[in-house]
Amino acid sequence: MLSFPNAKINLGLHITEKRPDGYHNLESCFYSVGWTDVLEIIESDKLTFTSSGISIPGNPDSNLCLKAYNALKKDFDLPSVHIHLHKVIPIGAGLGGGSADAAFTIKLLNEKFNLKLSPSQMEDYIRPIGSDCAFFIQNYPRYCYNKGDQFEDISVSIKGYYIILVYPAIHVSTGEAYAGIKPQKPVIPLKEVLEQPVSSWKDTLVNDFEDGVFARYPVLATLKQTLYDKGALYATMSGSGSTVFGIFEKEISVEEIFPSEYLVWSGFLQQ
Incomplete structure (x- = not known):
């Protein structure tokens, strides 16, 4: 069986407080996009x-897809399988590709072996593997909070807009992204900002990681400005970076805009 784990972007990202367990609470809106890997089981x-x-990178035996299989194996008499992942979504790019691969493994196994798990049950199995894994079970726009692993429905749609995602072959570690972050509540709640038209997001929809990451990697700030120069209604960094994306009213050509070593995906948003 084949499936196509997709990437996500963050529409706004606020680090709201430091948790007693050393992690941070945050709020964001996760939004699915059509950049996909290919998963076969x-x-x-x-x-x-x-x-x-x-x-x-790393030991294949510790891949998130295998962790997802083993999470189900504890409770179900699953037969042995061969999992093949064709990796297309860049790694460590703020797009949740690895989390999507794990979540789609759960969904594919549930379908293939008729485990009859509900979406909420699948979320419970995948949540311990990674903070944003559970989002990809239902895979539609959600407001996320706590560690990014709790979700609420949110009424936001950018369906029909054209999006360009640019990964400039820079890996931003989690430690780098959080360095210098001072958690605080946003002046305007994220949900209120997302109720406004996309054309108003430029000055109000903020990713708290940008200032620190852009200071370390100025090329990312240049990419963001390039997208605005090409007509983006809104541009920002996704997650903790380093992918930068722009939302456009109509399709534009990306040829010759970005260096050849950059990975670029573009297309119309489908939801």
């Missing part, structure tokens, strides 16, 4: 994982 004599496309 077939029955096999033994549990195996392989990958192609973008090289995945």
